[in-house]
Amino acid sequence: MSEIRWSNQTFVFSSPTGRVYSPGLWRLMRNELFKMRRRPLVWGLFVLDLLFVIAAWAVLVYYAMKSPDGFQTGHLLGGPDALIRAIGQPMTLGRRGGEFIALALGALTFGGEFSSGAIRLALSRGVRRARYLLAKYLALAIVCFALALFGFLLSCLLVNLLMLIHKPAPTLLNMNRQTIIYLLEMMVGTCENYLFCMLLGATISIIARSSTFGIAAGFGYLIGEDIAAQILPVIGRSIHSQTGNQIVTFLFTPNLNAFYANFLPGFLSSTLNRLDGVIACTPAGAGCVPVTTLHALIVVLVWALILWTISTILFIRRDVLQ
Amino acid sequence: MMPSPGMQGESLTAQNGNSASQVQQATANVAQATWQMPQIGLSRQLPQQEVVLQTRGLTKVYGKRTAVKDLNLEVMRGEVFGFLGPNGAGKTTTIRMLLNLARPTSGEISLFGQLLSRHAPRLLPRVGALIEQPAFQPYLSGYDNLVAVGNYTGGVTAERVRDVLDLVGLRERGRDRYSTYSPGMRQRLGVGAALLTDPELIILDEPGNGLDAPSIAEIRELVRRLSGLGKTIFMSSHVLAEIRQVCTRIGIIRGGQLIAVGEVDELLNAAARWEVECENPAEVRRLMTAVPVVRSVEVRQDRAIIDAPDLRGRDLIYYLARNGVWPESVQRRGQDLEHIFRELTEQESGL
Numbered sequence: 001m002s003e004i005r006w007s008n009q010t011f012v013f014s015s016p017t018g019r020v021y022s023p024g025l026w027r028l029m030r031n032e033l034f035k036m037r038r039r040p041l042v043w044g045l046f047v048l049d050l051l052f053v054i055a056a057w058a059v060l061v062y063y064a065m066k067s068p069d070g071f072q073t074g075h076l077l078g079g080p081d082a083l084i085r086a087i088g089q090p091m092t093l094g095r096r097g098g099e100f101i102a103l104a105l106g107a108l109t110f111g112g113e114f115s116s117g118a119i120r121l122a123l124s125r126g127v128r129r130a131r132y133l134l135a136k137y138l139a140l141a142i143v144c145f146a147l148a149l150f151g152f153l154l155s156c157l158l159v160n161l162l163m164l165i166h167k168p169a170p171t172l173l174n175m176n177r178q179t180i181i182y183l184l185e186m187m188v189g190t191c192e193n194y195l196f197c198m199l200l201g202a203t204i205s206i207i208a209r210s211s212t213f214g215i216a217a218g219f220g221y222l223i224g225e226d227i228a229a230q231i232l233p234v235i236g237r238s239i240h241s242q243t244g245n246q247i248v249t250f251l252f253t254p255n256l257n258a259f260y261a262n263f264l265p266g267f268l269s270s271t272l273n274r275l276d277g278v279i280a281c282t283p284a285g286a287g288c289v290p291v292t293t294l295h296a297l298i299v300v301l302v303w304a305l306i307l308w309t310i311s312t313i314l315f316i317r318r319d320v321l322q
Numbered sequence: 323m324m325p326s327p328g329m330q331g332e333s334l335t336a337q338n339g340n341s342a343s344q345v346q347q348a349t350a351n352v353a354q355a356t357w358q359m360p361q362i363g364l365s366r367q368l369p370q371q372e373v374v375l376q377t378r379g380l381t382k383v384y385g386k387r388t389a390v391k392d393l394n395l396e397v398m399r400g401e402v403f404g405f406l407g408p409n410g411a412g413k414t415t416t417i418r419m420l421l422n423l424a425r426p427t428s429g430e431i432s433l434f435g436q437l438l439s440r441h442a443p444r445l446l447p448r449v450g451a452l453i454e455q456p457a458f459q460p461y462l463s464g465y466d467n468l469v470a471v472g473n474y475t476g477g478v479t480a481e482r483v484r485d486v487l488d489l490v491g492l493r494e495r496g497r498d499r500y501s502t503y504s505p506g507m508r509q510r511l512g513v514g515a516a517l518l519t520d521p522e523l524i525i526l527d528e529p530g531n532g533l534d535a536p537s538i539a540e541i542r543e544l545v546r547r548l549s550g551l552g553k554t555i556f557m558s559s560h561v562l563a564e565i566r567q568v569c570t571r572i573g574i575i576r577g578g579q580l581i582a583v584g585e586v587d588e589l590l591n592a593a594a595r596w597e598v599e600c601e602n603p604a605e606v607r608r609l610m611t612a613v614p615v616v617r618s619v620e621v622r623q624d625r626a627i628i629d630a631p632d633l634r635g636r637d638l639i640y641y642l643a644r645n646g647v648w649p650e651s652v653q654r655r656g657q658d659l660e661h662i663f664r665e666l667t668e669q670e671s672g673l
Binding site: 019021022023028030031034039040041113117120121122123124127128319 | 418421422423424425442443444445446447448449451453454455457458459460461462463466469470471473474475476477515519521
């Protein structure tokens, strides 16, 4: 440090500054995206999500190699539904990993600034707190959408490589209107899942003012609720009560999964248990609550409203700690 | 005219015609002098100067602990104001309230003549601040951090960012990640961020933290240059030497309360004491204790230390002589600012 000397220039600055002001939402959001773009960890999490997709595709390839008849009509990679299956499987596993990644991103974006103290720099410059919070959420929403989109695009890309193993195999050339509709619906479900997981991570990290705690508690919450969704009905049955089932229908994570599961075509749901069952609740299995899409959406929205309110009040009203 | 020994114990009144006017003058001087030190400047009237920063009854309470209590401050345009206090005195809490990072429990803050609580988004972009330890995004480079900070206020060009990096001597390391910076470099970047938007008011909280002696000297020089450009600077520190050379006024805070504020010369003058060397210092103490302007008299060996900074030397000598005390010497001892600071803060805390 001591070898570096301050500039000896006789003037203070040669370049003038423009008019200073409290920036708008758009500028703040772009600034947040700028910070995220320059953050290696964000890229690392992005790559990790894509690795989930690749891993799911690798399982598909393994299945194809072990079962050559899988490419026959009526099997996993044969028939008119082959393409949606081949794209849907990696997407679904990518979604499971992506939920945790979105949660981590939310926690890192807020908790990281609290932990490092960098938030002081922003809020001491006259930035409106509510606007700053909203800008961060919007930037995170864009990242979540990008996460879902890249998972989808990678799934689409990888499916064409099945040709290397077996011919004929499903490719994007088999794309039809019905497949596009299914894939878009899965995208909607994925984005919804990511957004609410991000909100959960952000809120916990704002409450705790720590990204580490936000990530740890958020992960624990997601997994814990997945497990609870399976245990509660069992407990309910053992005591001859429906209470367990009723509680599950109002939990956060099971409804997130249920929302996604409701967008999956039936034939895909039935074959995804093996892939997606790696983490407690499966989107189409017993762990998920049998509720309508609307119910799942409303329950999640109520949860989101609670999380949003808590995070907003705390962010705006609380002092920035030393 | 020499007073006779029989006049011992006499009060400061005229005893003969020749000395009548002198005695009256001396009496008036002693009586009119008032001890101002703890309140210096608190109610000073500055002619036609714009108040850039003002606090009124500013109080911050955390649970049962009062971090800042009824703080009244005024900083004028172009002034370099030093905010002094030991660790935990409430300096940083005050600064955090000035920057809208903490809400005052009661009281008001005005910046540029407007209430901060109502107009923060309009006022704070005109303020540059270094708060506590510099805190930037560890994963961004120094350059990118300044770009991000500039985006919070607008008006910052790439050239300006390079200029700032140049100014704080970080041009060569500007593209390196902040997490690789040494504490001194982080502090430099913090100072750079405070100056990024050419602010009218610059708030520096312990700017010398983590810096070596030459760098502290350079910060001092920078503050002087900025002051020369008409910037108002509010600088806090617990190290008196760090700011005494650049500040035009100093406020001393202890236990959340402002215990003294004034120009450096004022404070030095207010803390000056008379040292009277004589055969009978106890008698000097007896005599001087009765004088209203005298705060205290201390006897050390053959000397009496009189705490009465506004007492004139000739009045003191005359008074003693008229009461039959013939001093060997009477000297005015100026206090070092460091000593004053220590004394004031210890006094207030009852140490």
